[in-house]
Amino acid sequence: MNLQNRDFLKLLDYTPEEIRYLLDLAKKFKKMKKEGITHRYLEGKNIVLLFEKTSTRTRCAFEVASYDLGAHVTYLDPVSSQMGKKESIEDTAKVLARMYDGIEYRGFSQEIVETLAENADVPVFNGLTDEFHPTQMLADIMTVEENFDTIENKKLVFMGDCRNNVAHSLMVVCSKLGMNFVACGPRELWPNEELVEVCKNINKETNGSILLTENVEEAVTGAHVIYTDVWVSMGEDDSVWKQRIELLRKYQVNKEVMNMASSDVIFLHCLPSFHDLKTTIGKEIYEKFGLKEMEVTDEVFNSPNSKVMDEAENRMHTIKAVLYATIGGNNE
DSSP states (O other): OOOOOOOOOOGGEEEEEEHHHHHHHHHHHHHHHTTTOOOTTTOOOOEEEEESSSSHHHHHHHHHHHHHHHHHHHOOOOOOOOTTTTBOOHHHHHHHHOEEEEEEEEOHHHHHHHHHHOOSSSOOOEEEOOSSSOOOOOHHHHHHHSSSOOTTTOEEEEEOOTSSSHHHHHHHHHTTTTTTHHHHHHHHOOOOOHHHHHHHHHHHHOOOOEEEEEEOEEETTTEEEEEEOSSSSSSSOOGGGHHHHHHHGGBBBBBHHTSSOOTTOOEEESSSSOOSSSSSSHHHHHHHHSSSSSOOHHHHHSSSOOOOOHHHHHHHHHHHHHHHHIOOOOOO
């Protein structure tokens, strides 16, 4: 499997076999990390991280993965780059490609990361856009595989705002790998219809399935994975909180929901999560709307079924696999 010089923009661009290769590679890197085996395969390489949206896990995962592989990293936050302000995205891509061996972008429109890739002759990585979140998906599936012997015929349910980047990306990766994906939420927040059709066509080859439903019991009965995300995505205006809470509060992941699922169900969340009052936003929501917990209860979040911390760690291992495969080639 040779993915050298490939961009990593969305999983629609990758075959099931290529995704499987990256997952298996991530597992090898995780084992090496745990056993203290040095793997500085990108010694002398340089990677730049362009962040228009802030992050904890994505930044840390890219930085630690790069350092473990021996690469150097430059982090540019929203005020440290002229991209889109005094310099076009096209020119930024061409300049950075002269200095770096890989470019990561985390921000808003998918068009921006696609434009970077079109104008840079080094691999470009999508750390998150409004449309897709591919590095998160590798970590999610890796976590599922760590808890089940196989992902074949496994049912993954996303609860909440099913038209956000995480829900869309989960639908794609489940289709690519032949899993059964369920989007559970109000009809007005269902996934993009065009993308649903694309994924249904993929399922014809992989034997996966897609179900869109407003019925919680129908969605989670027999589920192996229950996944949720915050109800208001990064970049959305705070004014939508009231409406979104009214739409989504019945789709909260709580003990009752988990009890309707398979006995070995696991809970996943891409984080951050509003499961208590220990955050500024959590306190503000409680003061305005009286909610102590939002998309998931604290009981579920901290239960043995919750694998969110394994999932967060796996961001590092899967990103390491992507960096190695696209920048380093096959030089193990």
